[in-house]
Amino acid sequence: MKKILSLFTLLAMVGLLIACTPSNGEGDNKVDLRAENPRNDIYYEIFIRSFADSDGDGIGDFNGVTQNLDYLEDLGVTAIWMMPFNETDLDFGSHHGYRITDYYDVNTEYGTMDDLENLISEAKTRKMRVMMDLVINHTSDTHPWFVDAQDNASTSPYRDWYIWQTPSTAFESFAGGMKDLNLQNEEVVEEVKNIITFWQDKGITGFRFDAAKHLFIGDPGTNPAVMASKTHEFLRSLQTHARQNDPGVLFLGEVFDYEYSAVQNYYIGLDSLFDFYVANEIWGKVGHGTDSRLFVSNIERAFNTYRPYNANYAPGIFISNHDLDRIASFGQFSGPMGLEKLKLAASVTLTLPGSPHIYYGEELGMTGTRYEGIDVGQGTVYDQYRRAPFIWGDASKTTTWLNPYNGSNSAPSVATQLENPNSLLNHYKALANLRKDNPGLMYGNFLKAWNENTSSLQGYVRHYEFEGEGQTVLVIHNMTSTTKTVDVDYVKLLYGNLELPAYGTIVLEIDSAKINDYIS
Template identity: 30%
Template sequence: MIFYELFVRSFFDSNDDGIGDLNGITQKLDYLQTLGIDGIWLLPIMKSASFHGYTIIDFYSINPLYGNFDDLKKLIKIAHEKNIKIILDIPINHTSVKCQWFQKAINGDKKYVDYYVWQNEKTDINEKRHWDNSPIWFKYKDKYFYGLFGSSSPDLNFENPELWEEMKGIFKFWLDLGIDGFRLDAAKHIFDYNIEKGKFEYQHEKTIKFWKEMVDYIKSINENSIIVSEIWDSPEVVKKYHGLFDIEFNFPLSYEIKDAVKFQDPHLLVKGIKNTLSHYIKGNVESVSGNFLTNHDMNRLVSELNNDINKVKLAYSILFTLPGYQFIYYGEELGMKGLNLDVNFTEDSQEPFQWYENGFGPGQTEWKGCKYNPPYSNISYESERNDIDSLLNYIKTLIKFRKDNIWLSNARIDNIRNNRYFISYSLIGKNNKFDVYHNFKNQPININIKNTEIQLLNGSFVKNKNIIKLNGHSTIIIKNIKN
């Protein structure tokens, strides 16, 4: 499956207020269908105190800027008619300080006091977030609350069994509306503060128990629901959660692909494959790897690779020739740019989708200026749709290749080989075998190949008898039909 990560605010505006909305997505479903995607991952659409939507005010609502429940039902209905599934981002680790739960808690309502984590006699209010030394304890009126993700995002207290039932109600609410599944934000953080010890501490066993109960509940309502987890951590930590979710985002692989391409070092890709796709090497796939190159928290790929379009195409060639499912961040198919220079400010990677070369036209979102993707920069649907060499049409080619070879999602990886600038590996299915060759160098390399059925994915090559000269940043596939 191929998913499209979509930030509603930036995509398409149906009512001329400059802000993308649900009806705007509905109007552009033909575009997404033509692109070839199988599913849309909607970033949070609930009422929120933040532009990005991850500080929820009301889990049972829709941001009025995006539309209403009838608009959502219409989107789901028409998407399903086009065989496109809709999964929803649910950030349940915390709420906004404006959430009614928190406001009731701060005013002493016992039920909701127990929904949050508060300072006690063991608390060190000077403790910092481990990865960037940011504060995790914040004073609101006369109380200190725990907020791993900032002063406006108090963490929920999942030691409270009532909260487990509340979460089940939230999942059921959205499933009953027709949502096909969920992307679970910050999934490893459900139990990340040890109240008894009074310190930050990942408690993976508790978190796994919580998610198993939630997943079982979701599947009891819709056994075909799709559950995607965000566990942004090392391969060792991610492996603790194998088999729990349908799809696990593969963050380490994302970094290894980009660094391998950026530094022309295929050894990094070998490391990424062996460390994060070992279950595909063994042929024992418990959870599907959710492979991607960037998302809303990261730099856009073109900016990450210093505007080198050949490297960008090579990175996508790698992404689409590995087992697992692919996720594409909106606008990446156009080559949109953006750098997140501040972890607390991600607007620059969430600029409006560029439909028109001059930056204006029906449906163009305008909620913020385009610092990285200004008009007349040849980064737009209008400028790329009829250009056979555009990134947009290249991404379409890769998606078609993948959909023509669905077996690749669960293929076994074997015969991994590399040298200074080159990597090859085999993708093996029940009745198929593809040998994949990537050239990381910007100069040609020679490959000795006996087989004659070659598919070029990216770049170019010259064949002379059994010798193939594979040009720089190019990818070819040798097809073998197993007897």
């Protein structure tokens, strides 16, 4: 009997030890690092119209996204950002969705509210967060608010919701019938807060603020610095409101500026900013190879400027998005070593701090550029081919709203690349899942330059620790077209090998107690 009791006692002690052991897993009694870091994710940007068609009408839709969440999960994605899906001006050729006519409803071409709610629910079962594009700088000139404000100038309750330059002309930051809202009007601010709450109640966990740089520039004769300060305060007030509903909500802003010193103050009211400076560094130093010895030190300097404004800053790292020509169309990422450079750009994106953003099709090497008003047989086109149909290799879900043009469908398809172990798609899968499985890469914003950096090899140390659980990793990139060998002490080889191929990457776990031996 004593032996039986001893056995039960031993098992109970082992169970207790296991229950108290910190882990990156998500078991009942383990530390859930993802829950502790709700603003560190691997995002996938989706232009719904082009992603996947579920009903055969040629236009991508909510159900098309839902039916392909397994593809995104397999890719390593932990969150999705969907470009505008609110009700928009379908009669004005507004394919992009930024001419909002109803903030509380969805674009009927994409499906119904029930379809969207099902998508959010299915994403949640896969532990994927969902961020929406929130367009509050302006509304369409056909929005009921503006129509009433214009038609009933003396009596409309919405007259002061817009900025009037003349009695009949409202200010536009962006031409084309997009009228700026007057965000100094408290009624408008309260409406924006109501909109945020509405979508949080639907399950939205993050908001991407379009044109954050332009939110207050419509006030004539006002000092730009004053307007910038108002922007930061305004975003902070929205953030405070949203966190009352969801403490883990993400506020991400688009401030289109390549100088990091021009955007640092925005971290006062934002958790994350798309980092155009870092994107430009990747295009230049990975693509062109210019001044590569400064690559990591430049990025570290930029990141250090953000910290005083927000210690928990989470930069949005990207190399392509819907407002830019696709990276695979850049001259420096084409040619004999183009694929290798694209892989290195992906490796950098997926190993830097913050939240990396993969633009749909980027993982396939899709090309796409802007055209200045040419006719390709489907009417006049401008930026449509930056947002061309995703290349599934499966006609049953490929969208057809935009005909192929100038190689827009020339990248190998998903079906083809999944079968090729050396494909760009499988490289993205490997690096994204590596990041997801290693807290030293996935969480926190620690970044220090490796003390043995040269013009050929550029490396950085990443470190994360929470309640006794931590990991330190050393990432080294070969910035050249020739093989390089690395001689460095490490605990575990996580990715690659010590002989780095052209534009190759190695990721090593190192001893956290010896971190100072690796940094300057």
